[in-house]
Amino acid sequence: MGTRDRKRLRMSPALGFALTGLALAAASHPAIAAWITEALGEPARRPLAVGRLLELARAHLVLAGTGLALVAVLGIGLGILVTRRFAEPWRPAIDGLAAAAQAVPPVVVVALALPVLGFGGPPTLLALVAYGIMPVLRGTAGAIAGVPPDIREAGRAIGLNRLQILWRIELPLAAPDIVETLRTALVLAIATAAVGALAGASTLGTPIVAGLQNQNTVAMLQGTAATAALAFLADAALLAGVGRWRSTRP
């Protein structure tokens, strides 16, 4: 198989996700969503204007992006820390904590944070970080632990210090798996931001929740398509942006 073929194959998931995202984004346009709604046999009342959709999408992206940035920094940082020698005795405890944290669904975190943080963005952000951090931590730790010990040993033999081994050997070799973990975190971030609409955060989940409550099918469909479009487009962007790192897989 030529390099060109291989490159095309590697690009194809990103391209597929991007095309799906664009199609869904088109479906969220008021005119198309109204047409779909009528085709489904529902009256298409009160569709959302394009401007309002874009405003919600921007707020959604800001919320999910902030959360993802926090999750990435904290999760990867802690993931590196727990793979250092001194943290070895704590590994089982951290794994147990990670499993326990996954047992609390985001919507429950949002609900529990409400009395403390009030309505809107903050409880959603907390849920995003609380739910996203453990998978990233676990994924990073797993990726670094998966680096073959003889390569690490070889680094030590040529005189690299611990930091250099981390930076030049462990992280580059673990990068593809860390990127996969970040993709999961991204999808979680966008989904959790949508759930945040229940706590009054203004996101693309808002028209879905409001539409379900007011029987406004067209607004609900617009929110549904736009949220899914955002998730697919962001995933495609991440795949395309870091494809370089994924290709370092030996």
Added chain:
Amino acid sequence: MASLRQGRAHLSDIRPLLAATAWLGALVLVLTHLPLLSVAENRLALGHPVTGLAALGTTGLVVLSLAAGAIGLTAASRRRAGAAAAVLLLILATLLLGQGLGRGAALSLVGLPPAARASLGSGCWLALALLGGALGLAVRRARIPGLGLAAGVLLSLAVAAMGHAGAFDALSLAVEYAARRGTVNAAIGEHLALAGAALVLAGLLAVGLSPASRGQGLVALVLGGLQVVPAVALLGAMVAATAALLRAVPALRDLGLSALGPVPAVVAIAAYLALPLWRGLALALRAPDADTLLAAEALGLSRRQILARIRLPIGAPILVGAVRVAAVQGLGLATLGALVGAGGLGRIVFDGMAQFAPDLMLLGAIPVVALSLLAERGLGRLEAAARRRWHA
């Protein structure tokens, strides 16, 4: 291992003691400075905080000394018996804390109108988290098989018995539960039914999709793509799709299908659970190595016999692991089902959010978390047992 550590023996001796001191300091701080209870005029009003020792009285001191003894034993003792004793002490401390909270709540409500509520404050949750963390550590240190399970059962039974005897009756959570006992119990049943039905549906889907060797790439693409769709959006899409289906085939309405209800929720949840189950099934079937399969064929086993006697037993741990992941995910997603009128514990959580009543939210949230942890632990145990049984 021991020889590796010898060079740094002085450090490894001090570190557990430092950690234990920090833990005890945190517990003292939480019990003396943070609000353990919050007393309000009614269930929606903001309360004024009551800190630990004011709420607990001398019980607080007993709890602290039990905790100090337990953490000291965990950190200093190298014997199993020491850690096991620490487990007992920690269980006792937790139960005493609960009893003290109940009594403190009852005392703080004396002379107040009946609508007044004493709810659990942030300090209480932190104290319980600290005690629970230490309990987990002590159980792990003791390395006695079944100790964790026994501790969990003992703690749950004791809390249930204390609740039955009325030890917590003054706490607002118990008041709220007493007022909605029927609703909460029904919601737990609905929640389990939603998650269970989705798990079964996803399992059938995974089995149906797995044998065809062609098109597995497409299956992976579709199931993987579905994971990207946010749950709130998929639920919305399912409602629209069900509505359209009902319009096309009105006869389905007579079968009890409706656009808002459990059916779209179960289908949406199952769509997410299909991926881990399908992937787990594929990995499980591929688990036996080629030599084992050749040997089985040489013995004259049929394909069906190979599946039943070799592939499934050897792949069992992977399969149970996949079910565990899917079950925890399903129990969490079922909470969102209330959004499309499917009922379950999510309805109580959402009611609490709408009324801004923290106790009501907790009443829905605590069982969700408990069920998820139970599924995670229970199926995790089964997974480990399967691994021991077949991979000894």
